[in-house]
Amino acid sequence: MTKRAKDSEAKDISMADIFGDGGLLAKRHQTFEFRRGQLEMAEIVEEAFAKHQHALIEAGTGTGKTLAYLLPAIRSGRRVVISTATKSLQEQLYHKDIPFLQKHFAPDLKVALMKGRNNFLCRHKVHLMAGQPVLKGIDEVDWFAQIRDWEKLTETGDRAELNFLPDDADLWHRLDARSDTCTGQKCDEFQNCFITSMHQRAQDADVIIVNHHLFFADLAIRQDDFGAILPEYSAVIFDEAHEIEDVASDYFGRGVSSYKFDELSRDAEQTLKLLSIDAPTLRKAITRMRERSHSFFEFFGSREGRHPFEPAERATFVEQHREPYEDFTTALKRVEAEMAALPAKPEEIVGLARRTMEARRELTFLLESDEKNYVYWFERRGRGVFLAATPIDVSTILREKLFDQFDTAVLTSATLAVAGHFDYLKHRLGLDMVRERVLPQEFDFREQAILYIPERLPDVRDASFPARAAEEIVELLEITEGRAFCLFTSYVQMRDAFERVKSKVDFPLLLQGTAPRSVLLDRFKTTPNAVLFATASFWQGVDVPGAQLSCVIIDRLPFAVPSDPIVAARVRALKEDGRDAFAEYQVPEAVLALKQGFGRLIRSRSDRGVLAILDNRIRRMRYGRIFFESLPDYTTTGDLADVERFMQNS
């Protein structure tokens, strides 16, 4: 037995003794209900730990999967990393589930919560900034005074404790503990630093809670033997594991943005000011770098969205804009040279020179490299331009760096399986030998939800579809008295439907993009009969239990946009391999997305409501069968009168 588990709960106590009907959890957890799926999951996770295997478990909402993986992880006696998709799930594990387990099962359990460095305060910057005239406006002066007081009291330095500071406050960005601006062991505050303490807590911990971004940032660094963020561990559990391919693609890819150069200029200017370095030629070089960066990135145009930037297109671009491109790289080299020429070089300046060189090399790679296996693209998002190279396929990387290195990886989520099996996910992630299980659903979906697929609507590609779909939305909203999410596959379709519907209903309508996501969600939860129009970012990770969300309407089957450079490159790669990209990639992706979207509706045993998909290809096309085989067994109808009856009986 490990020292963490209570003496009385030695290893001979089985998962059934804990999760079973009348078991230990029933005695210690006020709202515990026996769930067969939860017990089964706990047994699979326990076995995966014992046999040093990987496991894939689809566990629908209501399974109680958090305890089902935490308890076996704790009892394994190994250091386990738990990786979640969002910070809010991290917080929930750390502040709710872990204290419960510590109280009732493992009083000595040591747990560390790790987040990205930009969530923490840099003490060194606070001390430097105090007394310097670098604060802008009365708000910053006030916030800074509060942060200085807080710095003396806080144990973690985590900005989540600062509820007065707006999410987008620029001041935080100038005070955070980003590695870019950290001088590490050379810093006077190193021993006292919040990042050092976070790493120490992780070194001592049995369980480390991270999010996927931090996990893959660490995994990508480990490959270079350059150091690591996480301490050694032998097992990892991914919750919301359906997101890991995307996150891994980001961290094993390469990228640079116009913001990166803005940030570099700003950090450099602030450092000169804070360290009182009088270097007029360096200042001039920094100004020139900023100007050259702005003019260079202007050439990417103003068209929003992601655009392909493959070798031929990049070569043409470089040819057409050779002069501004060379001016820009020369300006970057000039900054590096001016920094190198300073008579005294504090660590901050050494760090800035290194960052400038790395950003220049990244820029050159993204414009000139012809390394295969990457898809090259750029994106215009507001005022920013992002250049990136994303791996077309992360399966080989993940197999080598993750699944072959760590002997236990448990992947769980409510949406992992397509038509009852995991072939798609295993192929995408490079996961071969694995224990797999789709757990039975905890909810009675036939009773709790009705799936409406209107028969009378034309094909989504028909010119009359948008108007007819809007009429259908209006009728559905009348039946459910608002209380609905209308989810779209594109912004254009979302706005179009919103415009068509808004004058025809009296319910409070909310539109994505008019306020931050969290604000819109709060408004939705607290406004009676509200209706939210939104796109992909609301398809997952949103939890609105109860009657406030009684209807989810989806306009089209959520096939990824084929012109998206990453999607296009992945489709092309499969075709070149002689595979059927539509069946093997596009359909399974859409199936998982639809399961996610519909999954917003039924969050507890008492929830009831309407799901509507206005795209009747799901009935007409052969591939529609795969969607039906993947979705829960809803009562299904094409007749609006059935929906009305269902709601009247709710």
Ligand code: SF4
């Ligand atoms: S070690 Fe780095 S992050 Fe920590 S206080 Fe010093 S400079 Fe800031």
